[in-house]
Amino acid sequence: MGERTRAYRVLVGSRLRSQLAYRRSFAMDLLGSGAIGLLEFAEVYVIFANIDVLGELDFAAAALLFALANIGFSLADTVIGHVDQLPTYLRQGTLDAFLLRPLPVLAQLVTSDVSLRRLGRTALAGAILVVSLLMNDIDWTAAHVALLVIAVLSGTAIFAALFVCAAAVQFWLVEGAEFANAFTYGGAYAAQYPASIFSVPMRVLFTFVVPSAFTAYLPVLVLLDLEGPAGLPQWLGWCTPLAAVGIWAVALGGWRAGLRHYTGAGS
Amino acid sequence: MTEPIIDVHDLRREFTVRSPAGRLRRTRTVVPAVDGLTFALETGSATGYIGANGAGKSTTIKMLTGILVPTSGTVRTCELDPVRRRKVLARRIGVVFGQRTQLWWDLPLRESFRTLAAIHRLEDRAWQARRDELVDRLDLGTFLDTPVRQLSLGQRIRGEIAAALLHSPRLLILDEPTIGLDVLSKERLRVFLSEQRDLHGTTLLLTTHDMDDVQRLTERIIVVDHGRMAYDGTLPGLAARVGAERVMVLDLVDPVASLEGVPGTRVVAVESDGLRHRLAFGPEQTTAGAILEAVGTRGQVRDLTIEEPDIEDVVRRLYRAHSYHDHQQQARRS
Numbered sequence: 001m002g003e004r005t006r007a008y009r010v011l012v013g014s015r016l017r018s019q020l021a022y023r024r025s026f027a028m029d030l031l032g033s034g035a036i037g038l039l040e041f042a043e044v045y046v047i048f049a050n051i052d053v054l055g056e057l058d059f060a061a062a063a064l065l066f067a068l069a070n071i072g073f074s075l076a077d078t079v080i081g082h083v084d085q086l087p088t089y090l091r092q093g094t095l096d097a098f099l100l101r102p103l104p105v106l107a108q109l110v111t112s113d114v115s116l117r118r119l120g121r122t123a124l125a126g127a128i129l130v131v132s133l134l135m136n137d138i139d140w141t142a143a144h145v146a147l148l149v150i151a152v153l154s155g156t157a158i159f160a161a162l163f164v165c166a167a168a169v170q171f172w173l174v175e176g177a178e179f180a181n182a183f184t185y186g187g188a189y190a191a192q193y194p195a196s197i198f199s200v201p202m203r204v205l206f207t208f209v210v211p212s213a214f215t216a217y218l219p220v221l222v223l224l225d226l227e228g229p230a231g232l233p234q235w236l237g238w239c240t241p242l243a244a245v246g247i248w249a250v251a252l253g254g255w256r257a258g259l260r261h262y263t264g265a266g267s
Numbered sequence: 268m269t270e271p272i273i274d275v276h277d278l279r280r281e282f283t284v285r286s287p288a289g290r291l292r293r294t295r296t297v298v299p300a301v302d303g304l305t306f307a308l309e310t311g312s313a314t315g316y317i318g319a320n321g322a323g324k325s326t327t328i329k330m331l332t333g334i335l336v337p338t339s340g341t342v343r344t345c346e347l348d349p350v351r352r353r354k355v356l357a358r359r360i361g362v363v364f365g366q367r368t369q370l371w372w373d374l375p376l377r378e379s380f381r382t383l384a385a386i387h388r389l390e391d392r393a394w395q396a397r398r399d400e401l402v403d404r405l406d407l408g409t410f411l412d413t414p415v416r417q418l419s420l421g422q423r424i425r426g427e428i429a430a431a432l433l434h435s436p437r438l439l440i441l442d443e444p445t446i447g448l449d450v451l452s453k454e455r456l457r458v459f460l461s462e463q464r465d466l467h468g469t470t471l472l473l474t475t476h477d478m479d480d481v482q483r484l485t486e487r488i489i490v491v492d493h494g495r496m497a498y499d500g501t502l503p504g505l506a507a508r509v510g511a512e513r514v515m516v517l518d519l520v521d522p523v524a525s526l527e528g529v530p531g532t533r534v535v536a537v538e539s540d541g542l543r544h545r546l547a548f549g550p551e552q553t554t555a556g557a558i559l560e561a562v563g564t565r566g567q568v569r570d571l572t573i574e575e576p577d578i579e580d581v582v583r584r585l586y587r588a589h590s591y592h593d594h595q596q597q598a599r600r601s
Contacts, residue, residue, distance in 0.1 A: 003388065010385040018373045093367035099334045100369070101386050102357040263350060264280070265336040 007103060011111040019116050026117060033120030037074070040192070041066055041128060055194030060135035061224055062194070067132055068216035069191035070125035072155025074118050080160045082113040083167040084180050095262070106164070106255055138223055147222055147238065154240035155191075155215030157248065162187055162210065164251035171258030187212035196229035207232060214243040270346050271307035272438055272470050273331060278304040278340035280326050280494075300326040302494035303340070310437070313464060313471040315481035315488040317582060323494040324474040328442055331472075332362055345438060358387060361431030365443035369427060372416045376407060376426045379415065380433055387434040394433060401429040404459055421452035428456070432463065439463075441473040445480055457483045478579055490582055497585050509584040511576035512547040515558055518570040519544070529561045 019026055044066050048059040057065060089095045089109065098108040138144060166180030173179060191212035195203050207213040213232065221228050222237035280301040288294040301323040308314055318324050329335035330342050333349030333356055342349055345359040363369070370379050384394040402408055405425045410418055418426065424444060431439060439460075445453045461484060463469050475481060481488055482502060490498040490505070498505050505511075514535060517526070522541030527534055531553025535545040548558060555573060562568060 007382075007385040007388070010382050014371065014374055014378055014382055093364065096329075096334050096364070096367070097369040099353065100332060100357055100360075100362050102354040103386060104354075263334060263336050264338075265350065 008107065008111045011108075012114055015112070015114045016116065019114070029117030030120040033074075033117050034124045035120075037070060037121035037124040040070075041124070044192070055196035055229075056226055057194050057220075060132055061220060061226075063128055063132035064136055064223070065194065065216050065220050066192045067125050067129035068151055068155060068219060069188065069212075071122055071129060071152055072215045073159045073188040073191065074121035074125060075152075075156040076159035076163060078115050078118040078122065079156075080110050080163045081115055081118065083109055083163050084170070084177065084184060086167045086170045087174060087177065090262075099263075105259060106252075109167070136224060139225070144223055147219055151216070151219035151237075151240055154244040155219075157244040158211055158215050158240075159184070159188065161244065161247040161251040162212075165247070165254055168251065168254035168258040171261050183210050186210075191215045191217065193217075195232060200231065203229070203231060207236075211243040211247050214240045269310065270343070272310045272312075272345055273306075273308040273472065274341075274343040275307070275327075275331075276305050276341045278327070278330065278342060279338045280323075280330060280335065281338045299494050301330070301337075301491075304491070304494070304496055306489060306496070306499060308470065308472065310470055311464075311468045312487060313485045314473075315485040316472060316474045316491070317481065317488055318474075318491040318497075319582075319586070322491045324491060325442060326494075327491070328362075328440055328472075328474065332356070332360060332440065358434060359436055360438045360440060361434070361436035362440045363424075363427050363431045363442065363444055365424060365427075365441070365446045368415065368423065370415045370423070370430055373414055375412045375414050376429070377411045379426070379430060383430055383433050389434060397433055397435060398429075401432060404462065405429050406455070421448050424448065424452075425456070428459075432469075435467065436469070438470045438472065441471070441475075443475055444473060445475065445477050453477065453479070460484055476579075490585055492586055505585065506576045506581050507550070509581055509588060510549050510551060511581045511584060512549050513576055514574040515546045515548065515555060516572045516574060517544045517546065517562060517568055518542060520567040520569045523566045526562060526565065529558055532558055 041063075044062055045059075047054060048062060052058060054062060086095075086109075089098075089112075094112070095105065095109075098105045098112075101108065162184050166184045169180050170176045187206065187210045190198070190202075190206045190210075195206060195213040195217045198206065203213070207218075214236070218228070218232065218234075218237035219240060220226075220237075221232075221234045226234065228234050228236065278301055279299065281297050281299050284296045284298050285293050286296065304323075304327065316324055316327070326335065330337050331344050331349060333344075333353040336350050345356060347356045347359075349356050370376070371382070374382070380394075380398050384391075384398075387394075389397075402411065405428065407422075407425060407429060410422050415423060415426065428441075428444065441460075445456060448456070457480065460471060464471060471484065473480060473484065486501065488498070488500070488502055488505060489496065498508070500508075512533075515532075519542055522539075523544070524541055525534060525537060526532075526544045526546060529546060532546040532548045535547050537544055544562075546558060546562075548555075559568065559571070
């Protein structure tokens, strides 16, 4: 095991060192990433300055939703967010270099970069999470604690899988970054609002096609013991890991097909 | 007989090119990049793989190394199917693309070597000894701790070659390794590569535009043209086959306006105000002795040298002999 992961540890280690080499610039990036998160949270705040309840959630609940969605997304973005830059890797021939090394291509792509600066947003979301957990009236059973942990982990996994899907699509679409972003960043944006405010087709899209509702909204329903809107019963909140497994299966299948398309083995 | 290190049979690779035709319709054209190549390379050999841009060299290399799947035909590299056994093959071959980097641009070479050793799961003592050998022979010592992005082209290429050889591959494939290098750097690289071959029996396959590379490094050349085999054999054999011209350089005691009209020759250039003349001649038309005799009637020859055929010219002639695309050659020239 140690021997197997050593290559990846060395790869990631070299990435980390190169980012921390310029400390002041890194600190600015970190702050910038946190500031963008803060701006988005301000949007939520503005909405609740005008209305008391949105999609059955009050401000405290919306803050919890925002925090969960953003922790998952920013962690995924930190670890794997660069994979949607696939066209750049293709153009520079980096992908060919990956194919000439005795490791899986996706694993090399994932470990080829780590964007620590995006942790700025994670830190902000973490702070909001703590505050919102105190503001909300949550029945702290063991099951609910476990759900919270599972939601964070699965949410991260779901967003990571969305990034891999976005990368896979770009084997076919040469300039497909915008299209792919609609699902990654679009999914993340949708995740921080209650799915009940969307029309039914959108709700289905962001639950069962792009499973971003699983990353935050559905677990929040369980934590606050709220009834879900039509089509999204509360118990779905416990199914976050299943959603993660499902979207990862799609992502890996898509990646495999994309790589086969690239090497010309037929699509 | 052991299996050849590279064994290619009736290899073909097509690309589909889509181009707009009218407002909505698009036409699909299938373009063969490699069109029925068959050849085998023996272990320990050194081969030059030559052809114009777009002749199919890079496509062939991608198929040999498992980056690209053939449309039809078979490839075996180091006794493996390159695409299906890509990861195993990666441990047995080293590949250098002269125009693309495989190093990490922000890492110094020392770190890159450490990372590559981990990727190839090399034993600490073994790879460190190998690294020291490469650092010594390629003279990398002075810039081992400089990030790759700050290296000069020559330094970077040496680093790339060291990186490709760190895991002691049996086969080294070089795609345009000397492109853009100055004469001295090229020379040092050639010395190093022949040395590696003598020392470790590394098989070499290189594509190049630099004919000195071919002359100095390889004993066999394969010329491809539009994806097809145009020639497979030795360099002198190629020159003889196309009837390549040699050039006689004559230095005269007194200037002569022109040496036009010496039987079997063609005036290539008159230099130094008529003191130096270059005459091209084919092996079938005349002999060096006959030329000398004919020139002797017009002026006294002080010195002479004979230049062997320029390989680029030889390849150009070979292409022209491939008559079916004569018109394309002319189109390119006009």
